[in-house]
Amino acid sequence: MRSLDDLAYKAKDKVAAIGPDIDLDSYSLESPAHADVKNLNTMPEEDIERMTLAGLDASENGRAGTYVQRDATSVHSGSNVDGLEIIPIKKALKEIDWIRDYYWKLASVDTDKYTARVRLDLQDGYVIRALPGKKVTLPAQACLYLEKEGFSQNVHNIIIAEEGSELHIISGCASASHVTRGLHAGVSEFYVKKDAKLSFTMIHHWAEDVVVRPRSVGIVEKGGLFLNNYISMKPVKSVQTYPTIYLVGRGAVARSYSLLVGSPGSELDVGGRIYLQAKDTRAEIISRAITNGGNITSRGDIIGEVSGVKGHLECHGLILNGGIMQAIPELKGLVDGVELSHEAAVGKIAQDEILYLMSRGLTEEEATATIVRGFLSVDIPGLPAPLKAEIDRAVELSQKDVM
Numbered sequence: 001m002r003s004l005d006d007l008a009y010k011a012k013d014k015v016a017a018i019g020p021d022i023d024l025d026s027y028s029l030e031s032p033a034h035a036d037v038k039n040l041n042t043m044p045e046e047d048i049e050r051m052t053l054a055g056l057d058a059s060e061n062g063r064a065g066t067y068v069q070r071d072a073t074s075v076h077s078g079s080n081v082d083g084l085e086i087i088p089i090k091k092a093l094k095e096i097d098w099i100r101d102y103y104w105k106l107a108s109v110d111t112d113k114y115t116a117r118v119r120l121d122l123q124d125g126y127v128i129r130a131l132p133g134k135k136v137t138l139p140a141q142a143c144l145y146l147e148k149e150g151f152s153q154n155v156h157n158i159i160i161a162e163e164g165s166e167l168h169i170i171s172g173c174a175s176a177s178h179v180t181r182g183l184h185a186g187v188s189e190f191y192v193k194k195d196a197k198l199s200f201t202m203i204h205h206w207a208e209d210v211v212v213r214p215r216s217v218g219i220v221e222k223g224g225l226f227l228n229n230y231i232s233m234k235p236v237k238s239v240q241t242y243p244t245i246y247l248v249g250r251g252a253v254a255r256s257y258s259l260l261v262g263s264p265g266s267e268l269d270v271g272g273r274i275y276l277q278a279k280d281t282r283a284e285i286i287s288r289a290i291t292n293g294g295n296i297t298s299r300g301d302i303i304g305e306v307s308g309v310k311g312h313l314e315c316h317g318l319i320l321n322g323g324i325m326q327a328i329p330e331l332k333g334l335v336d337g338v339e340l341s342h343e344a345a346v347g348k349i350a351q352d353e354i355l356y357l358m359s360r361g362l363t364e365e366e367a368t369a370t371i372v373r374g375f376l377s378v379d380i381p382g383l384p385a386p387l388k389a390e391i392d393r394a395v396e397l398s399q400k401d402v403m
Contacts, residue, residue, distance in 0.1 A: 020238055020267060022211050024113060027152035027183045029121055031071035034147075040068065040076060046177055047145070053234075054172025054205040056143040064138040064168075065128075070145045071153060072123035083134025083165070086142075089125040089156055099127065102158050106189045106217035114185040114213040118154045125155035125186070130165035130196070139168040139201075146175040146182045146210065157188040161196035161224070169198075173212070174205040181209040190218030192226045194249065199227035208235040208265065216241070222249025222278070232268060233261040240269045242299065247274065247281040255284045259376055262294025262323055271299025271328070276309035276338070283311040288376050291323030300342070301330040307337025317346040318372070 037043055040058040043051075048058045057063055065079035065086045074088035092099045109119045130136050146153050161167040173184060184206075192198045206212060220226045232239055245254045256272040274283040285300040302311035317325040327344040349371050357367035 022183065022213075022238075024117060024152065024183070026150075028148070028150050029152055029154075031073070031148045031151050034070040034073040034075050037068065037075045040066065047147075050174045050177060050205065051143045051145060051172065054143060054174040055170040055201070055203040056141055056172050060141075062138055063141050064136050065140045067126040067128070067140075067142040068145065069124055069126075069143070069153075069155065071147050071151055074124045074126075077126065079140075081136060081138065083131045084136045084140060084167075085127070085129040085131070086140060087127045089127050089158065090122070092127045092158075099158070102160065102189060102191060103156070104189075106191075106219060107187050107215060111215060115187055115215050117152070118156055118185050118187045118215075121152075121154050122156055123154050125157045127158045127160075128167070128169060129158075129160040130162055130167035130198075132162040132193075133164040134162075135166040136168065137166065139170050142169065142171045144171075144173045144184065144186070146173075146179055146184060146206070148182075149179055150181050152183040152185065155184075155186045157186065158191075159188065159198065159200065160191045161193060161198040163193040164195045165193070166197045167199075169200045170203065171200065172203045172205065175207045175210055179207050179210070182207070183211045184213065186214045188214065188216040188243075190216065190226065190228075190245075192218065192220040192224040192252075194221045195223040196221075197225045199229070201229040202231065204232040204236065204239070205234050206236040208263075209237045211237050212239040212241070214241040214243070216243035218243065218245040218254070220245065220247050220249065220252040220254055223251045224249060224253070226254045228254070228256045228272070230256075230258040230270065232270070233259065235263040236266055236268075238267040240267075242269075242271045242273060244273045245275070245283075246277060247283065248277050249281075250278045251280045252278060253282045256286070258287045258289075258298070260287070260289040260296055260298070262289070262291040262296040262325075264293030264323075266294035268294065269297045269299070271297075271301070273301040274303070274311065276302065276304045276311060277306060279306060279308045281309045283309075285313050287315040287317075287327075289315070289317045289325060290320060290372065290376070291317070291325050292320050293323045295324040295326075297326045297328065299328045299330075301332070302340055303332040303334065304338030304340055305334050307335050309337075310339045312340070313342035313344075315342075315344040319346070319348050320372075
Protein backbone atom coordinates (compact mmCIF):
# COMPACT_ATOMS: atom_id res chain seq x y z
CA MET A 1 0.00 0.00 0.00
CA ARG A 2 1.26 3.49 -0.77
CA SER A 3 2.40 5.73 2.07
CA LEU A 4 -0.16 8.26 3.22
CA ASP A 5 2.66 10.80 3.24
CA ASP A 6 3.27 10.37 -0.48
CA LEU A 7 2.51 13.84 -1.81
CA ALA A 8 2.07 12.59 -5.35
CA TYR A 9 -0.59 10.20 -4.08
CA LYS A 10 -2.45 12.90 -2.18
CA ALA A 11 -2.26 15.31 -5.06
CA LYS A 12 -4.47 13.03 -7.17
CA ASP A 13 -7.46 14.11 -5.09
CA LYS A 14 -7.20 17.76 -6.08
CA VAL A 15 -10.11 18.95 -8.19
CA ALA A 16 -11.23 22.41 -9.12
CA ALA A 17 -14.31 23.56 -7.25
CA ILE A 18 -17.49 23.25 -9.28
CA GLY A 19 -20.54 25.43 -8.92
CA PRO A 20 -21.07 29.09 -8.07
CA ASP A 21 -18.21 31.00 -6.50
CA ILE A 22 -18.82 32.07 -2.91
CA ASP A 23 -17.49 35.17 -1.18
CA LEU A 24 -16.10 33.73 2.05
CA ASP A 25 -15.68 37.18 3.57
CA SER A 26 -19.44 37.68 3.54
CA TYR A 27 -19.80 35.05 6.26
CA SER A 28 -18.95 35.57 9.90
CA LEU A 29 -16.35 33.54 11.81
CA GLU A 30 -17.53 34.81 15.20
CA SER A 31 -20.13 32.89 17.14
CA PRO A 32 -21.30 32.73 20.75
CA ALA A 33 -19.87 30.01 22.99
CA HIS A 34 -22.45 27.35 23.74
CA ALA A 35 -22.61 25.47 27.04
CA ASP A 36 -22.00 21.73 27.30
CA VAL A 37 -25.10 19.57 27.11
CA LYS A 38 -25.08 16.42 29.26
CA ASN A 39 -28.61 15.31 28.37
CA LEU A 40 -29.66 16.01 24.78
CA ASN A 41 -33.33 16.06 25.78
CA THR A 42 -32.66 19.26 27.76
CA MET A 43 -31.96 21.18 24.56
CA PRO A 44 -34.72 23.53 23.32
CA GLU A 45 -37.57 21.52 21.84
CA GLU A 46 -37.36 23.40 18.55
CA ASP A 47 -33.67 22.52 18.18
CA ILE A 48 -34.34 18.87 18.97
CA GLU A 49 -37.01 18.82 16.26
CA ARG A 50 -34.63 20.29 13.66
CA MET A 51 -31.82 17.90 14.62
CA THR A 52 -34.23 14.97 14.52
CA LEU A 53 -34.99 15.81 10.89
CA ALA A 54 -31.28 15.27 10.21
CA GLY A 55 -31.23 11.85 11.87
CA LEU A 56 -30.37 12.68 15.50
CA ASP A 57 -32.09 10.73 18.28
CA ALA A 58 -31.97 12.95 21.38
CA SER A 59 -32.84 10.01 23.62
CA GLU A 60 -29.73 8.18 22.31
CA ASN A 61 -31.75 4.96 22.43
CA GLY A 62 -30.31 2.55 19.90
CA ARG A 63 -27.27 4.76 19.36
CA ALA A 64 -23.70 3.68 20.10
CA GLY A 65 -22.59 7.23 20.84
CA THR A 66 -23.13 10.88 19.97
CA TYR A 67 -21.37 14.04 18.87
CA VAL A 68 -23.20 17.40 18.68
CA GLN A 69 -21.71 20.72 17.62
CA ARG A 70 -23.56 24.04 17.75
CA ASP A 71 -21.94 26.61 15.47
CA ALA A 72 -18.25 26.46 16.46
CA THR A 73 -18.70 24.70 19.82
CA SER A 74 -18.67 21.00 20.59
CA VAL A 75 -21.40 20.63 23.22
CA HIS A 76 -21.79 16.86 23.55
CA SER A 77 -19.58 13.88 22.74
CA GLY A 78 -19.15 10.39 24.04
CA SER A 79 -19.50 6.67 23.45
CA ASN A 80 -22.15 4.43 24.99
CA VAL A 81 -20.54 1.11 24.05
CA ASP A 82 -17.24 -0.68 24.41
CA GLY A 83 -14.84 -0.42 21.50
CA LEU A 84 -16.00 2.98 20.19
CA GLU A 85 -14.28 6.33 20.65
CA ILE A 86 -15.92 9.71 19.92
CA ILE A 87 -13.76 12.77 20.58
CA PRO A 88 -13.92 16.43 19.44
CA ILE A 89 -11.07 16.85 16.98
CA LYS A 90 -9.56 19.90 18.68
CA LYS A 91 -9.33 17.92 21.91
CA ALA A 92 -7.83 14.97 20.03
CA LEU A 93 -5.20 17.21 18.42
CA LYS A 94 -4.14 18.44 21.86
CA GLU A 95 -4.22 15.13 23.76
CA ILE A 96 -3.71 12.20 21.36
CA ASP A 97 -0.41 11.68 19.56
CA TRP A 98 -1.63 9.18 16.97
CA ILE A 99 -4.22 11.55 15.51
CA ARG A 100 -1.42 13.31 13.63
CA ASP A 101 -1.02 10.12 11.57
CA TYR A 102 -4.49 10.77 10.10
CA TYR A 103 -5.04 14.53 10.23
CA TRP A 104 -4.75 15.99 6.68
CA LYS A 105 -3.16 12.78 5.40
CA LEU A 106 -5.81 12.08 2.72
CA ALA A 107 -7.37 15.46 2.02
CA SER A 108 -5.20 18.27 0.67
CA VAL A 109 -5.25 21.69 2.29
CA ASP A 110 -4.79 23.42 -1.06
CA THR A 111 -7.60 21.63 -2.92
CA ASP A 112 -9.61 24.87 -2.91
CA LYS A 113 -10.45 27.85 -0.74
CA TYR A 114 -12.90 25.83 1.34
CA THR A 115 -10.30 23.31 2.46
CA ALA A 116 -7.94 26.20 3.15
CA ARG A 117 -10.57 27.89 5.32
CA VAL A 118 -11.10 24.72 7.33
CA ARG A 119 -7.35 24.43 7.94
CA LEU A 120 -6.82 28.09 8.82
CA ASP A 121 -10.04 28.67 10.78
CA LEU A 122 -10.81 25.24 12.25
CA GLN A 123 -13.60 25.41 14.80
CA ASP A 124 -14.07 21.75 15.66
CA GLY A 125 -15.39 18.47 14.28
CA TYR A 126 -15.19 14.88 15.44
CA VAL A 127 -13.01 11.81 15.57
CA ILE A 128 -15.02 8.58 15.53
CA ARG A 129 -13.03 5.36 15.81
CA ALA A 130 -13.97 1.69 16.11
CA LEU A 131 -11.18 -0.21 17.88
CA PRO A 132 -9.54 -3.26 16.25
CA GLY A 133 -11.86 -6.25 16.00
CA LYS A 134 -14.84 -4.45 17.60
CA LYS A 135 -18.22 -4.90 15.94
CA VAL A 136 -20.18 -1.76 16.77
CA THR A 137 -23.51 -2.74 15.28
CA LEU A 138 -25.55 0.16 16.69
CA PRO A 139 -25.02 3.38 14.75
CA ALA A 140 -23.09 6.27 16.22
CA GLN A 141 -24.64 9.66 15.51
CA ALA A 142 -23.26 13.13 14.89
CA CYS A 143 -25.01 16.45 14.30
CA LEU A 144 -23.42 19.67 13.06
CA TYR A 145 -25.91 22.43 13.85
CA LEU A 146 -25.87 25.95 12.43
CA GLU A 147 -27.50 28.37 14.85
CA LYS A 148 -26.06 31.82 14.09
CA GLU A 149 -27.32 33.72 11.07
CA GLY A 150 -24.65 34.26 8.38
CA PHE A 151 -22.07 32.06 10.14
CA SER A 152 -19.31 30.05 8.46
CA GLN A 153 -19.09 26.67 10.21
CA ASN A 154 -15.70 25.06 9.52
CA VAL A 155 -15.21 21.47 10.64
CA HIS A 156 -12.78 18.60 10.17
CA ASN A 157 -13.87 15.01 10.82
CA ILE A 158 -11.80 11.83 10.99
CA ILE A 159 -13.49 8.42 10.87
CA ILE A 160 -11.47 5.26 11.46
CA ALA A 161 -12.65 1.66 11.26
CA GLU A 162 -9.66 -0.26 12.60
CA GLU A 163 -8.70 -3.73 11.33
CA GLY A 164 -11.53 -6.24 11.57
CA SER A 165 -13.97 -3.72 13.04
CA GLU A 166 -17.50 -2.69 12.10
CA LEU A 167 -18.75 0.88 12.37
CA HIS A 168 -21.98 2.61 11.34
CA ILE A 169 -22.51 6.37 11.50
CA ILE A 170 -25.48 8.69 10.94
CA SER A 171 -24.11 12.21 10.45
CA GLY A 172 -26.71 14.94 10.22
CA CYS A 173 -26.28 18.57 9.27
CA ALA A 174 -29.04 21.04 10.10
CA SER A 175 -29.77 24.70 10.75
CA ALA A 176 -32.02 26.34 13.33
CA SER A 177 -35.47 27.41 12.14
CA HIS A 178 -34.57 31.12 12.40
CA VAL A 179 -31.43 30.74 10.26
CA THR A 180 -31.83 31.68 6.60
CA ARG A 181 -28.22 32.16 5.50
CA GLY A 182 -24.92 30.46 6.31
CA LEU A 183 -21.93 28.46 5.07
CA HIS A 184 -20.87 24.95 6.05
CA ALA A 185 -17.34 23.95 5.02
CA GLY A 186 -16.39 20.45 6.11
CA VAL A 187 -13.40 18.17 5.54
CA SER A 188 -13.83 14.46 6.29
CA GLU A 189 -11.17 11.75 6.09
CA PHE A 190 -12.22 8.09 6.17
CA TYR A 191 -9.92 5.16 6.98
CA VAL A 192 -11.24 1.63 6.50
CA LYS A 193 -8.57 -0.80 7.60
CA LYS A 194 -8.06 -4.45 6.62
CA ASP A 195 -11.30 -6.51 6.76
CA ALA A 196 -13.19 -3.62 8.36
CA LYS A 197 -16.68 -2.41 7.50
CA LEU A 198 -17.82 1.22 7.59
CA SER A 199 -21.19 2.69 6.64
CA PHE A 200 -21.56 6.46 6.71
CA THR A 201 -24.95 8.08 6.10
CA MET A 202 -25.11 11.87 5.75
CA ILE A 203 -28.52 13.56 6.01
CA HIS A 204 -28.87 17.29 5.25
CA HIS A 205 -31.64 19.55 6.55
CA TRP A 206 -30.49 23.09 5.85
CA ALA A 207 -32.23 26.42 5.27
CA GLU A 208 -32.96 27.79 1.80
CA ASP A 209 -30.00 30.19 1.66
CA VAL A 210 -27.27 27.97 3.13
CA VAL A 211 -24.18 27.08 1.09
CA VAL A 212 -22.64 23.64 1.72
CA ARG A 213 -19.10 22.61 0.72
CA PRO A 214 -18.12 19.15 2.01
CA ARG A 215 -14.69 17.82 0.99
CA SER A 216 -14.23 14.10 1.68
CA VAL A 217 -11.56 11.49 0.95
CA GLY A 218 -11.50 7.82 1.96
CA ILE A 219 -9.11 4.89 1.77
CA VAL A 220 -10.08 1.20 1.96
CA GLU A 221 -7.55 -1.53 2.67
CA LYS A 222 -7.60 -5.26 1.87
CA GLY A 223 -11.01 -6.86 2.33
CA GLY A 224 -12.56 -3.63 3.60
CA LEU A 225 -16.05 -2.34 2.80
CA PHE A 226 -17.12 1.32 2.70
CA LEU A 227 -20.78 2.29 2.21
CA ASN A 228 -21.14 6.04 1.69
CA ASN A 229 -24.70 7.42 1.60
CA TYR A 230 -25.59 11.06 0.91
CA ILE A 231 -29.12 12.43 1.33
CA SER A 232 -30.15 16.00 0.50
CA MET A 233 -33.89 16.41 0.01
CA LYS A 234 -34.70 19.74 1.64
CA PRO A 235 -34.35 23.26 0.21
CA VAL A 236 -30.76 24.59 0.22
CA LYS A 237 -29.05 27.30 -1.80
CA SER A 238 -26.02 25.38 -3.04
CA VAL A 239 -24.35 22.03 -2.39
CA GLN A 240 -21.12 21.00 -4.09
CA THR A 241 -19.42 17.78 -3.07
CA TYR A 242 -17.23 15.25 -4.82
CA PRO A 243 -15.97 12.61 -2.36
CA THR A 244 -13.08 10.45 -3.51
CA ILE A 245 -12.37 6.88 -2.37
CA TYR A 246 -9.19 4.89 -2.96
CA LEU A 247 -9.44 1.09 -2.95
CA VAL A 248 -5.84 0.13 -2.20
CA GLY A 249 -6.11 -3.43 -0.88
CA ARG A 250 -7.13 -6.64 -2.65
CA GLY A 251 -10.87 -7.30 -2.48
CA ALA A 252 -11.73 -3.85 -1.14
CA VAL A 253 -15.27 -2.64 -1.94
CA ALA A 254 -16.83 0.85 -2.04
CA ARG A 255 -20.46 1.67 -2.67
CA SER A 256 -21.72 5.23 -2.91
CA TYR A 257 -25.42 6.11 -2.93
CA SER A 258 -27.05 9.53 -3.17
CA LEU A 259 -30.70 10.62 -2.93
CA LEU A 260 -31.27 14.20 -4.08
CA VAL A 261 -34.20 16.58 -4.39
CA GLY A 262 -33.65 19.96 -6.04
CA SER A 263 -36.15 22.57 -4.84
CA PRO A 264 -36.75 25.86 -6.68
CA GLY A 265 -33.62 28.00 -6.42
CA SER A 266 -31.39 25.12 -5.29
CA GLU A 267 -28.10 24.23 -7.00
CA LEU A 268 -26.94 20.67 -6.27
CA ASP A 269 -23.67 19.45 -7.76
CA VAL A 270 -23.13 16.06 -6.18
CA GLY A 271 -20.82 13.34 -7.35
CA GLY A 272 -18.26 10.76 -6.38
CA ARG A 273 -15.04 9.25 -7.63
CA ILE A 274 -13.55 5.84 -6.86
CA TYR A 275 -10.07 4.61 -7.75
CA LEU A 276 -9.68 0.84 -8.16
CA GLN A 277 -6.00 0.33 -7.36
CA ALA A 278 -5.80 -3.34 -6.30
CA LYS A 279 -6.87 -6.71 -7.66
CA ASP A 280 -10.49 -7.84 -7.15
CA THR A 281 -11.67 -4.43 -5.97
CA ARG A 282 -15.28 -3.44 -6.63
CA ALA A 283 -16.99 -0.06 -6.90
CA GLU A 284 -20.57 1.11 -7.31
CA ILE A 285 -21.94 4.65 -7.55
CA ILE A 286 -25.75 4.94 -7.57
CA SER A 287 -27.69 8.21 -7.77
CA ARG A 288 -31.41 8.99 -7.67
CA ALA A 289 -32.31 12.64 -8.21
CA ILE A 290 -35.56 14.58 -8.58
CA THR A 291 -35.71 18.21 -9.58
CA ASN A 292 -38.76 20.12 -8.46
CA GLY A 293 -37.55 23.36 -9.99
CA GLY A 294 -33.90 23.32 -8.94
CA ASN A 295 -30.72 22.54 -10.86
CA ILE A 296 -29.03 19.18 -10.25
CA THR A 297 -25.77 17.87 -11.64
CA SER A 298 -25.03 14.25 -10.77
CA ARG A 299 -21.45 13.15 -11.41
CA GLY A 300 -19.72 9.81 -11.17
CA ASP A 301 -16.21 8.72 -12.01
CA ILE A 302 -14.68 5.24 -11.66
CA ILE A 303 -11.03 4.64 -12.56
CA GLY A 304 -9.72 1.11 -13.03
CA GLU A 305 -5.93 1.11 -12.59
CA VAL A 306 -5.25 -2.65 -12.46
CA SER A 307 -6.74 -5.70 -14.15
CA GLY A 308 -9.41 -7.82 -12.48
CA VAL A 309 -11.52 -4.95 -11.12
CA LYS A 310 -15.21 -4.13 -11.56
CA GLY A 311 -17.16 -0.89 -11.34
CA HIS A 312 -20.67 0.30 -12.12
CA LEU A 313 -22.23 3.76 -12.35
CA GLU A 314 -25.97 4.39 -12.33
CA CYS A 315 -27.70 7.77 -12.42
CA HIS A 316 -31.46 8.19 -12.81
CA GLY A 317 -33.14 11.59 -12.72
CA LEU A 318 -36.74 12.83 -12.80
CA ILE A 319 -37.92 16.30 -13.77
CA LEU A 320 -41.25 17.04 -12.08
CA ASN A 321 -41.84 20.80 -12.17
CA GLY A 322 -39.14 22.39 -14.24
CA GLY A 323 -35.50 22.83 -13.38
CA ILE A 324 -32.41 21.27 -14.95
CA MET A 325 -31.12 17.73 -14.54
CA GLN A 326 -27.66 16.78 -15.77
CA ALA A 327 -25.95 13.39 -15.47
CA ILE A 328 -22.20 13.14 -16.08
CA PRO A 329 -20.88 9.56 -15.84
CA GLU A 330 -17.18 8.90 -16.46
CA LEU A 331 -15.32 5.61 -16.72
CA LYS A 332 -11.56 5.24 -17.17
CA GLY A 333 -9.86 1.93 -17.78
CA LEU A 334 -6.08 2.32 -17.64
CA VAL A 335 -5.09 -1.31 -18.29
CA ASP A 336 -6.43 -4.49 -19.89
CA GLY A 337 -8.84 -6.59 -17.85
CA VAL A 338 -10.99 -3.92 -16.20
CA GLU A 339 -14.78 -4.23 -16.25
CA LEU A 340 -16.60 -0.91 -15.99
CA SER A 341 -20.18 -0.05 -16.93
CA HIS A 342 -22.69 2.77 -16.55
CA GLU A 343 -26.29 3.68 -17.20
CA ALA A 344 -27.88 7.11 -17.01
CA ALA A 345 -31.43 8.27 -17.65
CA VAL A 346 -33.16 11.63 -17.27
CA GLY A 347 -36.85 12.11 -17.92
CA LYS A 348 -40.30 12.51 -16.46
CA ILE A 349 -42.87 10.19 -14.93
CA ALA A 350 -44.59 8.14 -17.62
CA GLN A 351 -48.24 9.06 -17.96
CA ASP A 352 -49.26 5.43 -18.42
CA GLU A 353 -47.83 4.63 -14.97
CA ILE A 354 -49.97 7.35 -13.40
CA LEU A 355 -53.07 6.20 -15.30
CA TYR A 356 -52.49 2.61 -14.22
CA LEU A 357 -52.34 3.55 -10.54
CA MET A 358 -55.37 5.82 -10.93
CA SER A 359 -57.26 2.85 -12.37
CA ARG A 360 -56.51 1.12 -9.06
CA GLY A 361 -58.30 3.85 -7.13
CA LEU A 362 -55.53 6.40 -6.43
CA THR A 363 -55.87 10.08 -7.18
CA GLU A 364 -53.37 11.60 -9.62
CA GLU A 365 -51.46 13.16 -6.71
CA GLU A 366 -51.38 9.88 -4.79
CA ALA A 367 -50.25 8.02 -7.91
CA THR A 368 -47.43 10.50 -8.50
CA ALA A 369 -46.36 10.33 -4.85
CA THR A 370 -46.28 6.53 -5.01
CA ILE A 371 -44.05 6.58 -8.09
CA VAL A 372 -41.74 9.18 -6.53
CA ARG A 373 -41.37 7.15 -3.36
CA GLY A 374 -40.58 4.03 -5.35
CA PHE A 375 -38.04 5.96 -7.42
CA LEU A 376 -36.21 7.11 -4.29
CA SER A 377 -36.31 3.71 -2.59
CA VAL A 378 -32.82 2.41 -3.29
CA ASP A 379 -31.80 -0.95 -1.89
CA ILE A 380 -28.44 -0.48 -0.19
CA PRO A 381 -26.80 -3.87 0.46
CA GLY A 382 -25.32 -4.32 3.92
CA LEU A 383 -27.08 -1.33 5.50
CA PRO A 384 -28.23 -2.00 9.09
CA ALA A 385 -31.94 -1.72 9.85
CA PRO A 386 -31.65 1.49 11.96
CA LEU A 387 -29.89 3.31 9.12
CA LYS A 388 -32.36 2.03 6.54
CA ALA A 389 -35.18 3.30 8.77
CA GLU A 390 -33.58 6.77 8.88
CA ILE A 391 -33.28 6.88 5.10
CA ASP A 392 -36.89 5.73 4.67
CA ARG A 393 -37.97 8.45 7.10
CA ALA A 394 -36.03 11.10 5.16
CA VAL A 395 -37.73 9.99 1.94
CA GLU A 396 -41.14 10.11 3.63
CA LEU A 397 -40.54 13.62 4.99
CA SER A 398 -39.39 14.88 1.58
CA GLN A 399 -42.48 13.79 -0.32
CA LYS A 400 -44.55 16.85 0.55
CA ASP A 401 -41.77 19.12 -0.67
CA VAL A 402 -41.46 17.18 -3.90
CA MET A 403 -45.17 17.23 -4.59
